[in-house]
Amino acid sequence: MxxxxxxxxxFIFVIVVVGILAAIMxxxxxxxxSREAAKQILTHIRYTQHLxxxxxxxxxxxxxxxxxxxxxxxxxxxxxxxECSIDELGVxxxxxxxxxxxxxxxxxxxxxxxEKEVASDIYKNGKLLSGGWSGITSESTCRRLNxxxxxxxxxxxxLIEFKNxxxxxxxxxxxxxxxxxxxxxxxxxxxxxxxxxxxLKKDCEINIFDKYGNKTTIVIEKESGFAYIK
Numbered sequence: 001m002x003x004x005x006x007x008x009x010x011f012i013f014v015i016v017v018v019g020i021l022a023a024i025m026x027x028x029x030x031x032x033x034s035r036e037a038a039k040q041i042l043t044h045i046r047y048t049q050h051l052x053x054x055x056x057x058x059x060x061x062x063x064x065x066x067x068x069x070x071x072x073x074x075x076x077x078x079x080x081x082x083e084c085s086i087d088e089l090g091v092x093x094x095x096x097x098x099x100x101x102x103x104x105x106x107x108x109x110x111x112x113x114x115e116k117e118v119a120s121d122i123y124k125n126g127k128l129l130s131g132g133w134s135g136i137t138s139e140s141t142c143r144r145l146n147x148x149x150x151x152x153x154x155x156x157x158x159l160i161e162f163k164n165x166x167x168x169x170x171x172x173x174x175x176x177x178x179x180x181x182x183x184x185x186x187x188x189x190x191x192x193x194x195x196x197x198x199x200l201k202k203d204c205e206i207n208i209f210d211k212y213g214n215k216t217t218i219v220i221e222k223e224s225g226f227a228y229i230k
Contacts, residue, residue: 033210037155038218038229040148041096041208044129045220045227048074048098051119052174057100068195069108069185072100072119073173076160078152079134084142086132086150093152094160095131101185110186115141151208159209165202165222172204178225180204205230 052072061067080092087093098119101108112118112133121127124146131149136142151157162169171183180200184192192198204220217230 031212032214032216033155033212034157034208034214034216035229037151037157037210038208038216041151041206042218042227042229044096044098045074045218047119047122047129048072049174049178049225049227051098053176053178055100056176058176064103066103066108068175068192070100070102071173071175071181071184072098073171073183074098075171075183077170078160081132081134081136083134083136084132084145086145093131093150094157095150095152096160097128097130097133097149099130108185108191110183110191115144121146156211157208158211159207161207161209163205163207165200166204166206166220169204172220173198174225175199180220180222180225 049072055072057067057070061070064070074096076094076096078092078094080087080090081095082089086095097112099112099117101110102113102117104113112130113135115128115138119129121129126144127146128141128144129149130145131147131151132145136145148154151160160170162172165180166172166182169183173181173184175181175196181192182198182200184198200222203222206218206220208216208218218227219230220227
C-alpha cells in the first residue's frame with residue numbers, strides 16, 4: 001500500500017488557515033473592553049460639554065426662572081429595560097444617555113421623559129445618544145436608540161464607578177463655560193438652586209470595569225472640564 005502525505009500546496013493551505021484563525025482570535029483574547037468603552041464615552045463626554053457651551057439655555061428660556069436646571073449632561077445607569085426589548089427579562093446592563101431635563105407640567109423630573117430631551121448622534125443619522133430609558137412607548141423612538149450606548153451588551157462592562165469630586169454620582173453636567181457640575185436636576189424639582197452652586201471642587205474620576213478584569217479611568221478636570229483617559 002502506498003502511504004499518502006501532504007502535498008506542499010496542502011501544507012501551505014493549512015498554514016494560511018491557521019494564520020487567519022490566529023489573527024482573528026488573538027486580539028479577542030487580549031481585548032481590553034474597558035478601554036474601548038472609555039474611548040467612546042470620552043468622545044461623548046466632550047460632545048456633552050460642547051452642547052452645554054453652544055446651546056444657550058438662558059437665552060432660549062426667557063420665561064423659565066430655573067433655566068439652569070436644563071444644562072446638558074451625561075448620565076449612566078444600570079437598569080433592566082423591558083421597553084423596546086432592550087434587555088432580557090431581569091437582566092441589568094449599564095447604559096448611558098446625553099440629555100437635558102425639561103420642565104413637565106409643573107416640575108423638573110431629573111429624568112428623560114421624551115426623545116426631544118436627548119442629543120442626536122452626529123455620526124449616525126436618525127439615532128439618539130442613548131441606550132434607552134424607562135417609559136418609552138413609541139416604536140419610532142425604539143428604532144432611534146443607539147445600541148453602542150449599551151455598554152453592557154457592546155463592551156461587557158460590569159461597573160461604572162464615580163470617584164473623587166463626583167463620588168457616588170451617576171450624572172454630571174456642564175455649564176455654558178464648559179465647567180464641570182454635579183447633577184443639576186433631580187426628581188421633584190430638587191437639585192441646583194442657583195446657576196453656579198454645584199460646580200465641582202475636585203476633578204471627577206469615572207472608573208470603567210469590564211468582565212475580563214480590566215479597569216480604565218476617565219478624568220474630567222474641575223475647572224476646565226477637560227477630559228482624558230488616565
